[in-house]
Amino acid sequence: MTSDITLFVNPTAGRGRGAQAARPALDALRDAGLTVRTVLGHDAADALRRARGAVADGTGALVAVGGDGMVSLALRVVAGTSVPLGIVAAGTGNDFARTLGLPVRDPAAAARAAAAALKDTGGRAVDLGRVTGGSAAAGAAAAGTATAEAGTRWYATVLASGFDSRVNDRGNRMRVPAGRFKYDLAILAELAAFRPVPYRLTLDGGRIVEVDATLVAVGNGTSYGGGMRICADARTDDGLLDVTVVGDCDRTTLIKVFPRVYKGTHLDHPKVTTYRTRTLALDAPGTTGYADGEPLGPLPLAVECVPGALRVLAPATPGPA
Template sequence: MSSDITLFVNPTAGRGRGAHAAQPAADALRAAGHSVRTVLGLDAADALRRAREAVADGTGALVAVGGDGMVSLALQAVAGTTTPLGVIAVGTGNDFARSLGLPVRAPAAAARLTAALLRDDAARTVDLGRVTTPAGPRWYGTVLASGFDSRVNDRGNRMRIPAGRFKYDLAILAELAAFRAVPYRLVLDGLAVETDATLVAVGNGTSYGGGMRICADARTDDGLLDVTVVGAVGRATLLKVFPRVYRGTHLDHPAVTTYRVRTVTLDAPATTGYADGEPLGPLPLTAECVPGALRVLAPGTAPS
């Protein structure tokens, strides 16, 4: 494996934490004997082009410095290749890092762990989700969201203030005021299911939104996607059940149905899909699990 490592940096992640994290991460990797180059990019498309060039040139690892959005971009460069992905998680949510038992908002510690795993050639192989979109296939590592949660994302993305997670808390309150279930058509490994639902989430990983364990039983190494369907519930029930999402105990509520599938197609009117917090476009969308699609620099045992 090449000792040349590429840092893939989002300087704006976590309200500037990405820029501050790049230096201690680079220092820790250099101290372990690696040659480190940094990729920024003029915009997301340019950054992805540069990351793909680094992978094609044989970099020993692509190390994403930022949050889940930066990890999502990195996945588009390394998925399906032999190049391992490292993660220095300094964003707002960091759900991908949490699902793999990686340090969060501790860039030097994360870089030292990355260096140790590189030294021992100890990258893990994990599954990824792959979504078919009009713009082409897109990989994701955590959760594909649709319904109430994607509407919260839509609204939050339109809001200029406040910053950080508080913006999405306000977006949740605003969406509750206009809350309604929508008719879904799901195709689960070929089986069609029609239902009114508040939201449908498709998890390769367990959580989104900074620790909301919407697909709490999902595993990144079982070759399957976990589908969580929250049925047509009222505002009062949604407000009562919502706090349980952080513990994953919402799955036993009678309004919640779960499936475990290899492929799923989601269709619902006027609904956007998001994966790893990034917009995919309007439904319908089809997601599939691709076993072993990613080599990732993470401990051998993820948290339950």
């Protein structure tokens, strides 16, 4: 194990919490005896270039400071390599950190946990989701991903499509209000306009499921949106994706079911069906996919679980998400 590591910082995460979290994280890592290089890009493409340079130079770990969007960027650098990823969760959602049982919005504690795991075991292996498709290629190219990788996108938590992705689409188009409140307004607007969508799912290249659905979520991790346990039974070490299908709901049913997502009790509702699969082909008209909160573009998309694709600096046994 090398004691030289890289701190990968998003200063805008959580409306500035990323920048505030960087200093106590840096101090805690140095107090643990590590030599720390800080990477702070001017934009996503510049940050990726700098982080890739650190990995190429032999950094002992990449420690991402920010939210799930920053983790998504970091995956483009370390997924499929032997370089472990540490997470100092300082964003809005922080769902991957929750899934791994890591401290949230406590940068010093998160940095100490990363340092301890690095020194103790060097990290543990977890699965990742990998998405392929033309729109994933376009998104990767826009973020500066190398041509050989341009058709793929890694994700750690949940791929969302349907009602939840439409809320994201609408919220991203709204200039005001700022913060989470605009997504609350986007939910109300989408509820007024919502209609179920015809989906076609192909599981493990064979079984085909055609269903009118409110949403389909494909989980490597358990939650998205800051603790909504849409794929509550998902594990990051079983080599499988958990697929949650919320069927043809009217608005009244959706309003009743959706709050249950925070505890994961929605999985028992008769309108909800779940599947476990290693690969999934996902298609629906006029529907955008999001993974780790980042847009992938319109369906169709192909998704697969890649076992052990990432080493994370996290406890051997994850805590509650």
